[in-house]
Amino acid sequence: MMNGLKDVPLINGTEDFATFLRGSFVEGRFVYRQNFFVRSYETGPDKTISMETLTNFLQESALNHVSSCGFSQNSFGTSYEMDLRKLIWVITRIQVQVQRYSRWGDEIEVETWIDVGGKNGTRRDWIIRDRYTKEIIAKATSKWAIMNRETRRLSKMPEEVRQELVPFYFNKFAIATEEIDQQKIQKLTDATAEGFRFGVTPGWNDMDVNQHVNNAKYTRWISESVPRKMLEDYKMTSMILEFRRECTHSDILESMTSASSKVIAASNNKYVSRKPHLQYIHLLRLQDNKTEVVRARTEWNLKQNHT
Amino acid sequence: MMNGLKDVPLINGTEDFATFLRGSFVEGRFVYRQNFFVRSYETGPDKTISMETLTNFLQESALNHVSSCGFSQNSFGTSYEMDLRKLIWVITRIQVQVQRYSRWGDEIEVETWIDVGGKNGTRRDWIIRDRYTKEIIAKATSKWAIMNRETRRLSKMPEEVRQELVPFYFNKFAIATEEIDQQKIQKLTDATAEGFRFGVTPGWNDMDVNQHVNNAKYTRWISESVPRKMLEDYKMTSMILEFRRECTHSDILESMTSASSKVIAASNNKYVSRKPHLQYIHLLRLQDNKTEVVRARTEWNLKQNHT
Incomplete structure (x- = not known):
């Protein structure tokens, strides 16, 4: 258990507490890790969370990841160069595999990273673990494209945007490539x-x-x-x-x-x-x-x- | 700011971290305090949380309060004597006043307590503050009755249940009595x-x-x-x-x-x-x-x- 905690910042003040809840980088600056404490209202009649709650956790960690990359804070995960060009991220596909669903009070740890995804997009993956046992409880992979927020049409990825993202690309697959449903x-x-x-x-x-x-x-x-x-x-x-x-x-x-x-x-x-x-x-x-x-x-x- | 933190447990290990997120007693054992970090998916298109999210925070803190009172953990906030008699809590009225709505990443502090409420019920109040400035951002008061979970009919409060609750009653009003809408x-x-x-x-x-x-x-x-x-x-x-x-x-x-x-x-x-x-x-x-x-x-x- 202590090994798994080695990358988590020490909680010795209010600033660090905030960092802990927002998440932080691990494995260099490639992987972002955020902890979640499952709340009562996120569980259903069978006392476990739903797939909807799980996808909410995926979104939250992804957004905190992007804002921690030093990009603009103006919008939902957009980078500085994207903001300049009125571009936003849109998801085109997501695959989630769940081993077991968490319960109220469970503490889970979500890790996420991005990688190149086709010519004009990115791939984002997640691994969700029990924070104590480190058992993998869910995995996900997703594809993202870029859209102009005014015309609402998909856009090519401008070279300036690609240059912002490349330093964060991490070539690791949460779901084994043969299990990725194409x-x-x-x-x-x-x-x-x-x-x-x-x-x-x-x-x-x-x-x-x-x-x-x-x-x-x-x-x-x-x-x-x-x-x-x-x-x-x-x-x-x-x-x-x-x-x-x-x-x-x-x-x-x-x-x-x-x-x-x-x-x-x-x-x-x-x-x-x-x-x-x-x-x-x-x-x-x-x-x-x-x-x-x-x-x-x-x-x-x-x-x-x-x- | 430091004064407001004096009752919060020190975060010096994984157990204390869990306590911090679940909440803990302050002011003796009368008031229960829980911290929330507002998540992205809890905010709407105007970037603030909704009244629904706020009521979720009220519920979460109330349930953690009751389970921290040493009552049974079997159900949604029921006490040991209630479980024995197949009784559950039902809310009959709630009043919420909001000063301002929080945003993604805001940290808020919810305090809650119970008091006697009529012959067969309880009153539960809440005060929600900005965790840093201690500014009050919302207040709420609610009335609760007891229901038999099999007949689904309201029940008198058994004396044994009242005895369990009385030690936690705290005669303080979150909303001034003249502002409580009757x-x-x-x-x-x-x-x-x-x-x-x-x-x-x-x-x-x-x-x-x-x-x-x-x-x-x-x-x-x-x-x-x-x-x-x-x-x-x-x-x-x-x-x-x-x-x-x-x-x-x-x-x-x-x-x-x-x-x-x-x-x-x-x-x-x-x-x-x-x-x-x-x-x-x-x-x-x-x-x-x-x-x-x-x-x-x-x-x-x-x-x-x-x-």
Whole structure:
């Protein structure tokens, strides 16, 4: 336990306390580590946190990481050169694998770093551990692109921005490359969807400072068309979100879900025991013109007290 | 600043760090104090926290207070004698006054205590301060009753439970008694309501371990029938919620709002400058049989950057 704490700043005054809660760099300046104390209101009826809470922790550590890099503090994780050019970050894909969900009062440690991701973007990874045992409890990887905040169109990464980021790139993968799901998520249609939830309306506080629905909110909405019994008996162990367009406060969404055909095939082969118990695909789309907002694929296992 | 920190435990190891985040007793064992570091995902598009986040902080500190009293840890703030009798706490009324809303990265300090509240209940108060300047940024008072978790009916407070609580009672008011709003909130009807939002559906994670919608969630839902322009330009400075029945996961709600006639009258008199800019009343009711769930009254002031 003491080994794991060696990089954490000493808590000997109010300044250091703040540093500790905000997080700090470890492994040189490549990895940023932040501690979380799970609060009661972040847990659900089964006393564990949800995938939504977990994605909130991912966001919080990522933003603190970027602001600790010495970049501008003006916006949600933008760098100085991005601010000059009215550019913001948008997430295009995220994959999260959960080993177990934390409970109220648990202390967890989130590590995050960035790496090059394609020609015009970055990859950001996370590893979440129990702060005491150092057991890995979740891992995630994500892809980010750059958008002009006025035209709302994707932009090339300016060379000046790349120069700001390169010193922080760290070539390490939270999820082994062979486990990173590159597969495009199949599109759900009215004919193939099995669960529907109409009239999903963003609340004012679902918006972030970029004036669109914050990506962590979608995690809640994809669950809204999942059968209730599922939410009671199963826990989401894996999630992949593909973000396809922004959603603003005036949009009304439909959430659609279907059991994935893949898992039915998988249950007939010898690998069944290593497979998730259930797999779903999801679609969030605008209610008025059916434009896609988010595609998702999730895996679920029976809760431990049910097995 | 140093004076205010004198009761906070020294942070000299992992155990003390946990104590610090969970909170600890001050002023003998009467007042419980917990520190919060405001996280990015708890702020909205205007970069400040919402009333919902504030009520979450109230709940978290209250639960940590009760569990630190040496009571049973089995449920949401219940005592040992309550657990024996299958009794749980339910909130019946809460009043929150907000001076200013915190921002991402702000550190705040929440103090809470309980007192006798009527024949069969308790009163719980809170004072929220900036952790450094000690400026009071919000105050709250609430009333709690006891419910049987199987029959879901209110119960008298057994003498054994009262004996457990009495040593913690502290006769201090967070909100001056003359400022405590005792007035019954007028009931909205279809004829008097001006804003409606139908089909408000609790998500699975809106439930708490008592198997009903957690009280902090209603704060979000009463805002759902408030005109959008209001949410953009005004900030809620005061809120009173009257809880009238439980709501479970299968319930569908309607949120209704109306500008209060009182404020219109008030704007014609000489006290207008001390009055809130706007006052609303709200009703949350079940969509199918129109049973009341929550009545609320809120006050709003123009956001500072609009004045």
